[in-house]
Amino acid sequence: MKFFNVSDNFSKASVVLDLEQFFSDERWQLLGDLIPDGLIIADHAGIVRYMNTAAESINELLRTMIVGRPLSDLVQQTRLDFTSLMDAFAGGSRMNRLITDAGGRNYAMSTRCLRQRDGETNCFLVVLRNLDTLAKITNSSTEVPGLAPVSGGNFSPDAEPVLACPTTIAIMKRGLRSMAMGSRLLILGESGVGKTELARYLHRNAGSPGRPFVHINCGSIPDSLFESEMFGYERGSFTGASTRGKKGLIEAADGGTLFLDEVGEIPLQSQAKILQVLEEGVVQRVGATTPHRLHLQVIAATNCDLRTLVKEGCFRRDLYYRLSVITLVVPSLRERSGLIPLLLDHFLVQVNRRRSSPLQIDAGCRRILQAYAYPGNVRELQNIIEHLAVVCDQFATEADLPIEQMDFQGAPSVLPPCSCHSHSYSREKDSELDFSAGFDLKDAVRNYESHLIEAAIQKTGSKRKAAVLLNVDIATIVRKSKSLAEE
16 A cells, blocks of 8 residues: 655645645535534645634634635634744744634644745644543543433432433423423523433433533623623623623533523523524624524523513513423422421432431431421522531431521511611610620621621522612622622
8 A cells, every 4th residue: 555645745845835726626615614623724825725614613713714815813812822823934934733712622733844945834734622521521421311200319420310200201391302302492490490400311311422411590790791691792792801702601502501590580681682693593793793693402491481571561571482392390498398208318418428427317307397388488498407417416406407497388488678678767776786805897787788688688589680680780799798698
């Protein structure tokens, strides 16, 4: 067998490679676009002559913007860290280097220089390989997951339980069928019932491993930053924008699942762009002139009544119908009381992994936990078990339960009136104030502010609505909530 000798053929001065003629051949274009790695080729003058489809995706630049322009333009416009590329071209050197992009993804960059017999550069090649994708392929499991009932037995530390309840199984099957058909899902249910865990389960079991799952809490993003965070932006599109631009959260879910949690909190002025993503399958960055096509599965979730929000004009009717192609209603834990023993055992196994000695719960404590209504649903049960794991040595009894935090009426607690709706001050409580030694006005104001913020969030159910109630912007609530949590 005789192999093609690159150095002998490309080095003859009489047959200098005509790159333009070579790359104008449609057969080469097709072959280059089939290569999974990014390939960029520049001529001896540093002008980019070819860029395949993979290189377009990695650099997030259209080849029409780069081909025919200097290699230095690519270095300036790409999201990759190409700081050493121009040195490699100038020196005509072979280089293998690990680089990252603005989103933190890792790539292997290799450069090669093809020369003529007289030593002059004929063309310069850059090959880019996505190491994160390669790692996912290497580490992915070939097992096909299925429905598995939860019991008090052994649990995989990485697997989340699928509860063997007829209602839950029916929800799972309908969700998986919808995911297989590419239908959009809207998950409804009270806070703490497990909407996020359901979305993660459907994502894991409805497609190939390694696909991205992007969880977005729509209520945690300030209105002023919503579009730039969700849709991304081009470099220089506004003051303070990154010089490399930024990929939005929606674009980051390309090829996987976009989970819009608290979807009822999306600002009304941004709902039209979300609608465009759902209807046309494209996203357009802030400052961009052309949209970018996406392939993703959309799951939305909320504990709000979206139909009421539509009637009040706070949520677009057309967006509601686009999201609710298939609606899954997750019942509250008090409606599925048969799951309480299973969940109790599951959370007990979880906390015992972190204890030096296992925790046991006596029969009296279990009876109270079984009969409790759990207005906070699964999340509240998990918190109670966590509490017992901290305060108990080996056995948990009725006396160890956080009775003062548990609502035995089975309904959300009613908040005491606060002065956020009134600026009047009651002098009747002056006698209750403690001005003993060590009193600090700043600490007192901070504690009162903490109480108001927590009370407003609990009453309204979201930080965005709490901001409206307290007459401040959402950024203030998010910032102060974070600082209070750190304290």
